[in-house]
Structure formats: C-alpha cells, structure tokens
Amino acid sequence: MPFFIVRNDITKMKVDAIVNAANETLLGGGGVDGAIHRAAGPALLKECRSLGGCETGKAKITGAYNLPSRYIIHTVGPRWFGGRYGEREKLFSCYRESLFLAKRYGVSTIAFPLISAGSFGYPRDQAMQIASDAITTFLQGNEMTVYLVIFDRVSFQIGRSRFPQIAAYIDDCYAQSHEDKSRRDNEGCLLSTCFPEPASYQPDISATCPEPCQNARNHLVHALSHLDESFSEMLLRKIDEKGMTDADCYKKANIDRKLFSKIRKDRLYKPSKPTAVAFAIALELSLEETKELLMKAGFALSHSNAFDIIVEYYIIHHQYNIYEINETLFSFDQNLLGTA
Ligand code: AR6
Numbered sequence: 001m002p003f004f005i006v007r008n009d010i011t012k013m014k015v016d017a018i019v020n021a022a023n024e025t026l027l028g029g030g031g032v033d034g035a036i037h038r039a040a041g042p043a044l045l046k047e048c049r050s051l052g053g054c055e056t057g058k059a060k061i062t063g064a065y066n067l068p069s070r071y072i073i074h075t076v077g078p079r080w081f082g083g084r085y086g087e088r089e090k091l092f093s094c095y096r097e098s099l100f101l102a103k104r105y106g107v108s109t110i111a112f113p114l115i116s117a118g119s120f121g122y123p124r125d126q127a128m129q130i131a132s133d134a135i136t137t138f139l140q141g142n143e144m145t146v147y148l149v150i151f152d153r154v155s156f157q158i159g160r161s162r163f164p165q166i167a168a169y170i171d172d173c174y175a176q177s178h179e180d181k182s183r184r185d186n187e188g189c190l191l192s193t194c195f196p197e198p199a200s201y202q203p204d205i206s207a208t209c210p211e212p213c214q215n216a217r218n219h220l221v222h223a224l225s226h227l228d229e230s231f232s233e234m235l236l237r238k239i240d241e242k243g244m245t246d247a248d249c250y251k252k253a254n255i256d257r258k259l260f261s262k263i264r265k266d267r268l269y270k271p272s273k274p275t276a277v278a279f280a281i282a283l284e285l286s287l288e289e290t291k292e293l294l295m296k297a298g299f300a301l302s303h304s305n306a307f308d309i310i311v312e313y314y315i316i317h318h319q320y321n322i323y324e325i326n327e328t329l330f331s332f333d334q335n336l337l338g339t340a
Helices: 031-040 042-049 087-104 124-141 164-186 188-194 211-225 231-241 246-252 257-265 273-282 287-296 306-316 322-331
Strands: 003-007 017-022 059-063 071-076 109-112 145-150
Touching: 003 124, 003 322, 017 031, 031 042, 042 059, 059 087, 071 087, 087 109, 087 124, 124 145, 124 322, 164 306, 231 246, 231 257, 231 287, 246 257, 246 273, 273 287, 273 306, 273 322, 287 306, 306 322
Parallel strands: 003 145, 017 071, 017 109, 109 145
Antiparallel strands: 059 071
16 A cells, blocks of 8 residues: 655565666666666576567566566656646556566565656656556555666755755745744753752652551542543544544555554554554645544654654645655655555
8 A cells, every 4th residue: 555765776676566767678777677687697688588678668577586576577768858748648558567467476565766757868857646546546446565766866965955845835834943942042041940840859768558548549540540531432433523434544544454463453553653644634734633643652742853844734735745854854855654
C-alpha cells in the first residue's frame, strides 16, 4: 500500500523488484541502466538479448542475478522534446505498465528510479509529479509497497526553492521560537518569580509505612485501572465519526494493512510519530485534534524541528494529501509519513 521517496542507489534496494530506466534496445547503457547491469552481472545482458527490445512506455521483466531483488523490470521512458510529443502519457505509462507487470509476478515491494529524468532530459519536477501521480493512482486499487529512489542529492536537495512558502514558514517558526527563547533567557529572573521554589520544602523521609502512602497507592491503582482513551481507541473512534472504512483510512495514511490490524487489535499500541501523524492527516484532523491524538501516543508538535513545522503548515492550510506532504518532507530531509 504505502509509497515512499527514498535517497539511495537502486541496486542496493532490498525489494522484490527494481525498475530499470532502459532504452529501446534493452542492451544496457549509462545512468541507472549501466549501474544495474554492472551490479547484476553479465547474465542479465544475456537474458535481455532474448527479449527483442521494448517500446517506449512499455515494460519487460527479467531475473535480477547478483542483485538483492528477485526481478528487474525494464521500462523505456520518453526522451524530452519540450512536452508536446506525448511525453507525459508515455512516462505515466512506464510506471503503470511496470506496476501491473510486477503485480502479475506477485511482487509486493518495488523500487523505481526517476525514469527519464537523467539522460532523457525530462524536467525533474515534472518527472517527479508524474511518477507520484502514476504510483498513487495504482495504489488506490492495488496492494504493493512502492519506493521512488532518488539518487543524487542535488535532485531533491532543493526544498527551499521547490517549496518557498514552506521554507518561509519554517524560517518564521524558527525565528519565533528563537525570539521566545531569548525573551525567556532575558527574563529568567522574572520567570523564577512566577514559579518560585517552595521556601522550605523538605521531603518527609521519617515515615516508615504511613497511611498516606497506602492512599497514594490506591489512587495510583485506581488511575491505572481507569486509563483515558488510548491512541488506538481515539483513532478507531475518529474513523467511525468521519464515516470512513478502515481501508479508506490506512490507505490514505500510507500505512501498511498489517500494521493497521496490529493497531486495531492492541488498545495500548504505541505507534511511531510518523505513523501517528499519518493517521491525523488521513483523518483530516484539525491542529488541536492532531495534537490530542499525538499526545495519546506520547508525542507533541513543536517549532523546534522542520518535521513538525511542515506537518503543521499542511494541517493549518487544510491540505491533507499525504504524498504531497511526503514530497515536501523528503525535500527538507525529514522522515516521511506512514510505514512500510
Ligand atoms: N540508483 C537510482 N537512481 C539512479 C542511479 C542509481 N544507481 N543512477 C542514476 N540514477 P538515467 P533516463 C537516476 O539517465 O533519463 C541510459 O543510458 C538519475 O539521477 O539513468 O531514463 C539508458 O540506457 C536520474 O534521476 O535514465 C537510456 O539510454 C534517473 O536515475 C537512457 O539512459 C534516470 O536517469 C535513459 O535515460
């Protein structure tokens, strides 16, 4: 189900299938094609010779030989001629054809490079958008974990220029929290007058087994047997309130079905923060509700890190597309939402 953007060398990905951005001959080349052939070994070229090439926008499958995956799916992206020659449709088709071919072979995890975005010259932002559209369209009706592998840092080390409003928002939030901090530092003495230390606080260590102690124990036992609504209880309640099905929710949250059923079964399940935030996004919670849900899992949103600020930005702008949020998080080098 989930879709992740990762920075890696695709030949190192431990998935069922990796996709090769090949050319019509399928006989190797430079870029990711060259890297895959080198890592897989010469037997790959031998099998490729038997395939009779491949048309642009189509895909063919081979074994993966020395690579850690089971299959290589070879697809041929379009060359960029300015965008008026059906480039978009052909590129979309590369992803769709590769994914359906993978499905026929029982693949459950697959990794794509950014097809056509190297020597074929497709503008990276547009190539990325098409990849994301094609993959998420497929995932709406199919079960698979899909990785989009970005190789070179420059490709996506450009959060500031790709998302200028978000970069500005992060700057504002950092600046604000810095101002707050320096005000606190400067007003340290004032703060301490607000919260003075008790003048004569002395812990009572003389009592051996006092009654108050027993009372405190009883209170504790009582509190522990009357816990507040847990994370998973709040999640399930919100799913019902929103009129969603479980599947609507975990798909929208970029969460694997197995993980969701674990959360459903265990009322005290403790999710990771990206998982908890992913559910808040899927449920389209307000900022207050998001904070409440996170608190139940032991987390908060603050202005001290970019992850929290980016999430907050999207929530207050009522933009709940998790893939778009993940693209932004990726661009700013942050953890992505959801779980594979
Ligand atoms: N892992 C992941 N991504 C990579 C890797 C890697 N090891 N190496 C490069 N990339 P390109 P194309 C990225 O040129 O544009 C070949 O010669 C790279 O940064 O490999 O579809 C074929 O034989 C870029 O973002 O493929 C064809 O003739 C993306 O992979 C032609 O190039 C695609 O770049 C295909 O051109």
